[in-house]
Amino acid sequence: MKKLTSVADLERLRRRILSQRDPEKPRISVCGGTGCRAYNSQEVTRALKKELRKQGLSKTVALKQTGCHGFCERGPLIVLYPQRIFYQRVSPDDAPEIISKSVLKGEIIDRLLYVDQMEQKKVRFENEVPFYNRQQRIILGNNGIIDPTDIKDYLAVGGYSALAKALFQMTPEEIIAEIKKSGLRGRGGAGFATGLKWESCRNAPSPDGIRYVICNADEGDPGAYMDRSLVEGNPHSVIEGMIIGAYAIGAHHGYVYIRLEYPLALENLNIALEQARKYGLLGKDILGSGFDFDIKVSRGGGAFICGESTALMASLEGKVGEPRAKHIHTSVSGLNGRPSNLNNVETWANVPLIINRGAEWYSKIGTEGSKGTKIFSLVGKINNVGLIEVPMGITLRKIVYEIGGGIPNGKKFKAVQTGGPSGGCIPEHLLDLPVDFERLTDVGSMMGSGGMIVMDEDTCMVDIARYFIKFLTEESCGKCVPCREGLDRMLDILTDITEGRGKETDIELLEELGNLLKEASFCALGTTASNPVLSTIRYFQDEYEAHIKERRCPAGVCKALTTFTIDAESCTGCGVCLRECPQGAISGEKKKPHVIDKSRCIKCGLCRDSCKFDAVIVS
Amino acid sequence: MVELTIDGIKTRAQEGTTVLEAAHEMGIVIPTLCYHPGLSAYGACRICLVEVVKGNRSKLEASCTLPVEAGQVILTDSERVKRVRRLIVELLLASCPHSKTLQDMAASMGVNKVRFKIKNRGCILCGLCVRYCQEQMKSGGIGFIGRGTSRRVGTAFGLTPEECRNCGACEWICPVCEQACTAPSLIDGLCGGCQNLVPVETCTVCIRCSESVGPQGHKVY
Numbered sequence: 001m002k003k004l005t006s007v008a009d010l011e012r013l014r015r016r017i018l019s020q021r022d023p024e025k026p027r028i029s030v031c032g033g034t035g036c037r038a039y040n041s042q043e044v045t046r047a048l049k050k051e052l053r054k055q056g057l058s059k060t061v062a063l064k065q066t067g068c069h070g071f072c073e074r075g076p077l078i079v080l081y082p083q084r085i086f087y088q089r090v091s092p093d094d095a096p097e098i099i100s101k102s103v104l105k106g107e108i109i110d111r112l113l114y115v116d117q118m119e120q121k122k123v124r125f126e127n128e129v130p131f132y133n134r135q136q137r138i139i140l141g142n143n144g145i146i147d148p149t150d151i152k153d154y155l156a157v158g159g160y161s162a163l164a165k166a167l168f169q170m171t172p173e174e175i176i177a178e179i180k181k182s183g184l185r186g187r188g189g190a191g192f193a194t195g196l197k198w199e200s201c202r203n204a205p206s207p208d209g210i211r212y213v214i215c216n217a218d219e220g221d222p223g224a225y226m227d228r229s230l231v232e233g234n235p236h237s238v239i240e241g242m243i244i245g246a247y248a249i250g251a252h253h254g255y256v257y258i259r260l261e262y263p264l265a266l267e268n269l270n271i272a273l274e275q276a277r278k279y280g281l282l283g284k285d286i287l288g289s290g291f292d293f294d295i296k297v298s299r300g301g302g303a304f305i306c307g308e309s310t311a312l313m314a315s316l317e318g319k320v321g322e323p324r325a326k327h328i329h330t331s332v333s334g335l336n337g338r339p340s341n342l343n344n345v346e347t348w349a350n351v352p353l354i355i356n357r358g359a360e361w362y363s364k365i366g367t368e369g370s371k372g373t374k375i376f377s378l379v380g381k382i383n384n385v386g387l388i389e390v391p392m393g394i395t396l397r398k399i400v401y402e403i404g405g406g407i408p409n410g411k412k413f414k415a416v417q418t419g420g421p422s423g424g425c426i427p428e429h430l431l432d433l434p435v436d437f438e439r440l441t442d443v444g445s446m447m448g449s450g451g452m453i454v455m456d457e458d459t460c461m462v463d464i465a466r467y468f469i470k471f472l473t474e475e476s477c478g479k480c481v482p483c484r485e486g487l488d489r490m491l492d493i494l495t496d497i498t499e500g501r502g503k504e505t506d507i508e509l510l511e512e513l514g515n516l517l518k519e520a521s522f523c524a525l526g527t528t529a530s531n532p533v534l535s536t537i538r539y540f541q542d543e544y545e546a547h548i549k550e551r552r553c554p555a556g557v558c559k560a561l562t563t564f565t566i567d568a569e570s571c572t573g574c575g576v577c578l579r580e581c582p583q584g585a586i587s588g589e590k591k592k593p594h595v596i597d598k599s600r601c602i603k604c605g606l607c608r609d610s611c612k613f614d615a616v617i618v619s
Numbered sequence: 620m621v622e623l624t625i626d627g628i629k630t631r632a633q634e635g636t637t638v639l640e641a642a643h644e645m646g647i648v649i650p651t652l653c654y655h656p657g658l659s660a661y662g663a664c665r666i667c668l669v670e671v672v673k674g675n676r677s678k679l680e681a682s683c684t685l686p687v688e689a690g691q692v693i694l695t696d697s698e699r700v701k702r703v704r705r706l707i708v709e710l711l712l713a714s715c716p717h718s719k720t721l722q723d724m725a726a727s728m729g730v731n732k733v734r735f736k737i738k739n740r741g742c743i744l745c746g747l748c749v750r751y752c753q754e755q756m757k758s759g760g761i762g763f764i765g766r767g768t769s770r771r772v773g774t775a776f777g778l779t780p781e782e783c784r785n786c787g788a789c790e791w792i793c794p795v796c797e798q799a800c801t802a803p804s805l806i807d808g809l810c811g812g813c814q815n816l817v818p819v820e821t822c823t824v825c826i827r828c829s830e831s832v833g834p835q836g837h838k839v840y
Binding site for chain 2: 320328478485516521
């Protein structure tokens with residue numbers, strides 16, 4: 001492959017790629033995101049490939065393993081083009097039938113279709129699935145179409161055209177003005193205006209002219225995987241965004257700081273970088289514009305704190321990853337003391353879109369203060385677990401009930417936590433809240449990087465607060481006193497409460513510590529860390545009081561405060577719980593009420609979960 | 620030179636200096652633990668927090684790392700500052716109960732009770748020794764190991780490093796290992812007798828410091 005040395009070269013290549021592709025040619029897209037891989041989707045791909053070869057269709061039917069499609073709950077997913085037939089929970093054994101029936105004859109295999117939980121009807125096509133059709137997938141959309149390991153796929157969907165436009169039709173100042181006009185704000189959590197950050201980095205003096213652009217792919221929130229899926233599924237969109245940013249800022253060196261625990265994302269990113277270099281889209285004299293830029297990949301060591309901008313840069317410098325005072329912004333003095341522009345993966349992926357389609361188009365999506373779309377990972381007690389991309393300003397209710405499909409097993413919604421471990425829990429009466437940076441902060445939570453954990457009535461809010469504080473205690477870098485000691489003490493108090501040793505003064509002390517963290521911590525990890533505690537006290541104080549005053553866990557979660565008994569009247573003596581109990585604590589004759597031996601019961605809850613007659617009572 | 624207001628008094632300070640230095644210059648005492656004039660500012664103990672007022676709003680910043688700015692309005696001893704400092708000292712005392720430095724500081728701030736469980740860690744992780752070793756002794760033999768509550772000061776692989784010249788500077792600069800209070804355990808009380816500054820009416824538990832006198836063995840002022 002010869003390097004592309006001009007825009008004409010790039011367009012010629014794009015035309016050639018497109019001319020070799022027939023949009024009507026049957027195409028099978030198998031989700032190869034980490035979630036579906038865990039469901040064995042690679043075996044599905046192999047089985048399909050084998051079957052195609054067996055039937056002599058390898059040339060006429062295209063098979064692609066793509067990045068994450070988003071609907072992780074129903075994996076492994078496959079989509080058959082051009083009709084966009086949507087199959088879920090596909091197993092390798094289904095391969096022959098899929099090829100001979102659906103691909104060749106266009107017939108639909110009923111058992112692989114998705115059943116819409118709300119209306120209880122089967123859905124045949126991808127665009128009819130409510131999970132997808134209520135989203136606005138301007139960034140994630142390409143994930144299901146392109147093979148992340150093949151740059152040609154990205155070029156076929158118009159990839160790198162924004163780069164060509166930026167390099168040859170726009171000045172750096174115009175690019176920054178366009179990003180500013182679009183209203184794009186950082187997707188990493190703080191929501192700082194991206195254009196302003198770029199401008200201050202561009203204008204900051206550098207002794208030797210060196211500036212850096214850095215991509216923050218150190219996504220560490222439990223239950224959040226937006227950035228991982230973007231880097232895994234569409235790494236070129238991030239790279240293209242970074243090159244445009246580097247050109248606008250005047251940087252020639254870039255870094256991607258990526259989490260150690262993301263092997264697939266790292267692999268796909270390295271392949272993409274290698275291909276971009278080979279095509280002359282990275283390196284010296286990009287597309288013949290005279291602009292040089294290259295990207296190095298740096299792997300984090302698994303510390304949550306290294307997602308914080310100054311800690312990340314310290315880690316990049318080879319120092320201990322801990323934050324430093326930010327009175328001088330990193331865009332003025334960051335990595336190696338040079339102006340450094342750090343943006344999150346999703347922010348970078350937004351850039352090509354804005355350049356291509358214009359700030360005006362982009363700023364029409366979203367709310368007054370928050371423009372564009374946002375990717376959330378919708379997880380927890382929700383029917384449709386997965387990655388969603390929605391316009392800013394959508395209500396939480398729409399996300400939970402329309403896209404998420406509501407709460408499983410007919411349970412009641414209790415709260416949704418946004419913004420990762422240091423976000424707040426938002427109760428039901430605030431479900432009509434439009435999701436944007438300001439409104440989430442107003443109610444004591446935050447946008448964060450986009451984790452969204454749904455909780456149902458069986459969730460104990462004190463226990464949830466304890467869980468997140470435990471995570472943060474372990475992940476605090478330990479530099480400043482409020483965060484290190486404050487979190488540790490909050491964890492002690494919360495553990496006491498959940499284990500039945502709570503004192504009446506505890507709530508007040510928790511609030512005092514929470515406010516201390518907010519006011520006095522060194523970095524954003526500490527200042528937001530008390531959100532889970534403060535928000536649960538604010539909205540679910542009754543649960544705290546029940547734990548402390550009545551020594552009772554209303555949700556029946558806190559083991560020290562619960563006892564398991566079997567209601568003799570509802571128990572049919574079916575024996576399911578007896579078989580499930582790992583301790584052998586349940587005894588009883590068939591068709592007669594069973595009993596639990598409290599001395600052997602470890603309160604694991606398996607009996608309650610397995611009982612079809614709701615006979616296990618937790619009190 | 621920039622002009623700023625500290626505690627209602629207008630002052631001028633050299634650009635590039637910190638609010639803490641400007642306040643010291645004026646004779647205003649801001650308590651510190653991890654700060655040392657001969658070392659780089661670290662900003663970890665948060666004891667030196669001051670209130671930065673902007674219009675109707677204010678926020679707390681560590682004065683040791685806060686550069687002076689023209690027109691800054693700083694309060695070093697407001698109620699908000701005092702409240703936060705008291706809680707920080709209380710937290711530190713709970714993890715380092717025998718330090719006289721901390722006890723004195725607590726007494727001077729009116730903290731005479733620790734509401735948290737005592738977990739004697741013997742170190743407040745202020746990093747003075749680490750910075751002294753690195754910046755003044757040019758050795759770098761000790762550093763921080765681990766994160767969160769398992770963070771501690773140590774040497775690489777737990778071995779005496781070649782760089783160590785046994786100068787004792789780390790010990791010398793440590794604010795918590797000198798003059799430890801002789802009381803066997805603090806449990807959950809602090810009598811304030813170490814520094815005769817605040818009136819203490821009753822102590823829940825006496826720590827038996829050397830100055831304890833009075834009807835119940837406590838010094839009552």
